[in-house]
Amino acid sequence: MKLKAIxxxxxxxxxxxxxxxxxxxxxxxSREAGPNSLFVAVKGQRADGYxxxxxxxxxxxxxxVVERASPAAAVPQIIVRDSRRALAAAAAAFYRHPGRELAxxxxxxxxxxxxxxxxxxxxxxxxxxxxALASTVKNVVAGLxxxxxxxxxxxPEVQALLREAADAGCGVAVVEVSSHxxxxxxxxxxxxxxxxxxxxxxDHLDFHRDMDSYFRxxxxxxxxxxxxxxxxxxxxxxxGRKLAASLRGxxxxxGARETxxxxxxxxxxxxxxxxxxxxxxxDGAEVEITSPLKGSFDVxxxxxxxxxxxxxxxxxxxxxxxxxxxxxxxxxLELVDVNDNLRVVIDYAHSPDSMEKALAEVRKLGxxxxxxxxxxxxxxxxxxxxxxxxxxxxxxxxxxxTTDDPYYEDPVAIARAVxxxxxxxxxxxxxxxxxxxxxxxxxxxxxxxxxxxxPTAVAxxxxxxxxxxKVAGREIPYNDRRTVEKVIAELGLRTAARAARAEGRx
Numbered sequence: 001m002k003l004k005a006i007x008x009x010x011x012x013x014x015x016x017x018x019x020x021x022x023x024x025x026x027x028x029x030s031r032e033a034g035p036n037s038l039f040v041a042v043k044g045q046r047a048d049g050y051x052x053x054x055x056x057x058x059x060x061x062x063x064x065v066v067e068r069a070s071p072a073a074a075v076p077q078i079i080v081r082d083s084r085r086a087l088a089a090a091a092a093a094f095y096r097h098p099g100r101e102l103a104x105x106x107x108x109x110x111x112x113x114x115x116x117x118x119x120x121x122x123x124x125x126x127x128x129x130x131x132a133l134a135s136t137v138k139n140v141v142a143g144l145x146x147x148x149x150x151x152x153x154x155x156p157e158v159q160a161l162l163r164e165a166a167d168a169g170c171g172v173a174v175v176e177v178s179s180h181x182x183x184x185x186x187x188x189x190x191x192x193x194x195x196x197x198x199x200x201x202x203d204h205l206d207f208h209r210d211m212d213s214y215f216r217x218x219x220x221x222x223x224x225x226x227x228x229x230x231x232x233x234x235x236x237x238x239x240g241r242k243l244a245a246s247l248r249g250x251x252x253x254x255g256a257r258e259t260x261x262x263x264x265x266x267x268x269x270x271x272x273x274x275x276x277x278x279x280x281x282x283d284g285a286e287v288e289i290t291s292p293l294k295g296s297f298d299v300x301x302x303x304x305x306x307x308x309x310x311x312x313x314x315x316x317x318x319x320x321x322x323x324x325x326x327x328x329x330x331x332x333l334e335l336v337d338v339n340d341n342l343r344v345v346i347d348y349a350h351s352p353d354s355m356e357k358a359l360a361e362v363r364k365l366g367x368x369x370x371x372x373x374x375x376x377x378x379x380x381x382x383x384x385x386x387x388x389x390x391x392x393x394x395x396x397x398x399x400x401x402t403t404d405d406p407y408y409e410d411p412v413a414i415a416r417a418v419x420x421x422x423x424x425x426x427x428x429x430x431x432x433x434x435x436x437x438x439x440x441x442x443x444x445x446x447x448x449x450x451x452x453x454x455p456t457a458v459a460x461x462x463x464x465x466x467x468x469x470k471v472a473g474r475e476i477p478y479n480d481r482r483t484v485e486k487v488i489a490e491l492g493l494r495t496a497a498r499a500a501r502a503e504g505r506x
Contacts, residue, residue, distance in 0.1 A: 001094055003063050003076065006038065009093040010078065010086055016069060017076035021062035026094045026156045028087055035060035038094070040087040041067070045379075049083070065090065088155040088188035098162035099190040102132075102170055105308060106177045106187070108221050109198025109234070111354045112301045115293065116196055117176045118329050119305035123322030124172045127314050132165035132173035134158065136348075137330055137465045142168040147467070155186050162190070179217040192224050194312055196232040196304050200239035201353035219243050230311035232304060235261045252282075252311055254303045263307040270296040271364060272335060279303055287316050291323050294333045295361050331464025333361060336484055338493050341368075343457045344447065346480045348464025350377065350404065352387045358461060359395030368455030372396040373446040374462045375439070376418055378409030385414065389421025392433075396459065399433040402442035404462045405470040411437050439469065439478065444487045460484065 004020045025037040030052035033039045039056035041049030041064060053064050054072035063076040065086050070077060080086040092099075107116045114136045121133040121140070133140040139148045141164050153161075158175070165173050177195075181187055200215055222231045222243070228250055234240035235253035244251050256265035268277035276290045277299050291302050302323050309319040328334065336344040343365050349358040355374070362370055372392050376385045392399045401418050403411045415435050427433050436442040446458045460480050468475040488494050 003038065006090050006093045007078065010065075010080070010089045012065075012078045012080050012086070014079040015076065016079070017063075019063075019076050021076070023062060023094065026087070026091050027056065027061070028154060028156065030056040030059065030061075033057075033059045033061040036062045038063050038065065038090060040065040040083055040090060041070075042083045042087055082185075084185040085188055088185045091155040091159040092189040094156075095159040095163040097189075098159060098166040099173075099192075101166040102162070103172045103193035103312065104162065104190055105172060105174045105312075106190075106192045106195040106221050106224075107174065107198070107304075108177045108179070108182070108195065108218050110201045110351060111357075112198035112297065112304070113176045113178075114348075115298060115301045115329050115332060116198060116304050116308075117174045119291075119302060119323055119326050120174045120308060122326030123305060123309045123314060123319050124174070126322035126325060127309075127318045129171040130169050132161060132168075132170045134161055134173065135176040141165050142170055153186065155188070158186060158190070177221055179214055182220050183217045187221075187224070190224060191226045192221070192229060193226060194230050194232065194308050195221050195225055196308050197222075197234060197237075197240055197243055198301070198304060199234055199237040199353075201351060215239055215242070219246065222247055222249075225249060230308065232307045232311060234300060234304065236300065250311075252307055254300070254307045256300065256303075263303055263310075265299055265303050268296070268299045270294065270299060275299055275302070277302075279306060281310065281316070285316065287320060289320060289323055291326065293326075293328055294335070295357070297357050297361075298333075329465070331466070331480070333358065334464075334481065336481070336488075338447075338488055341455050342447065342493060344484050345457060345459045346464060346484065347459065347461050348466075349374075349461045352384055352391055355388055355461060356391050356395060359391070359459060362457050362459045363395075365457045366455060368457065369397040370395070370457050370459065371398045371400065371446045372459045372461060373400040373402055373439075373442050374460070375402045375404035375411075376414050376462075377404045378406035378411070378414055380407075382417060385417035386421030386424065389418040389423075389427075390425040391421075392418075393422045393425035393427045397432075399427065400442045400446050401433060401435045402439045403437050403469065404439075406472075407470055408472055439463075439480075440483050440487075443480065443483050444491075447484070447487050447491065447493065 001023050023038045027033040027037045028040050028042050033056035039061040053070040064073050065078045067083050107113045117135045121131050124131045130142050139146050231247050231251045233244045233253050235258040236255035253261045254263035255261035262282045264280040266278045274292045280286050306319050331348050334346040345362050347358045349355045401415050422433050463480050469478045
């Protein structure tokens, strides 16, 4: 694609240079700026792309997009007011606006985004569509999977996935949309055919600074809806009600507590065998929903997915079948049945609200002790660390404080902040909690509770499906489920019958 074709869609203040090179890629990392690429200099958390213009040009960039002219670039320079919005516009133009060729459905909120996205993908596949899924856990295009590095990738990766989906004949793409993605314009310019809002609670305040800013970022997704597209909003959540009241388009609500919800949940039950509930629809019909998902909070996740699908024209019975056939998301209340005295639950919960809900579900496993193993991420919201320590103390009988992704921060300092919350809630070192920074060793210590005669449930929270730990710029291979299975085998904790079931032999 010629540079001038991209410039036609790129709001800019000035162009320095009159060359019109062929552009073969859009890059925002100078290390990825190959021959004939367009390099867009965006500012990150630790580095400013402007400082890497010379490196990008040296690697073959044919033009650069900057917020101020760079003396290091002997190639055409496009001066823009906002390089992040320019990155989104350039990516959309380069990939020929794939979002216009299929229905893009966005899901946002603090908790439940991934589950709702998986449910919607399952429903649309049940309806006969080829689908694409962009989520925290994985990206899938027409059945082909690949690892997801971020909840919502940068604009070029999002547009590339949508282009791949459109070219593969997908009719629907379900995109999990984070608040960071919205604030940083990663999905700017994508026309959304529908959007769902799950809830809002304390998280990411290191980035957004306060709850109002966090809410505004989430709410901005609904400004990208196409005309007549449904905004599906959780009316049980106070921020959901605030959002619904602010929207002028086609707003549809769902909930269990709010009797005026358009899709109203009744007669809900949930447990470790799955969930079921009745859902009253806007046309007065009542449908029965069943799902293998386990959490009581998953009832509303299923209701959200059903409502979005119905508002987009999927038949009720097809939506029911799609929900019933969608397996639990990896690392979301993932149960490992070990022996009569020990069960393990792996969950991605990493905010105060999600931790509280996850521990409440773990209590439902039956009488006995609950041990929780968790840590908090580094370089992130420091205010939630003592809050999560206090919640862990109140929700479990014993707490093992460990590392999550420390990034560039001192793991000891993170653990001490969590410990402060445990102590403030009445916890005593050794009796009620222990700090073990090595996560694998922390899991081993938690599972050693199986030696006790009292039934024990061990909740391992924070990382869920993730495959690495991020430490000082490195990615170290690590997965909670594999660690649990390794410890179970090494300690001989699983009975023969359960071992056969785990291996699919019985």
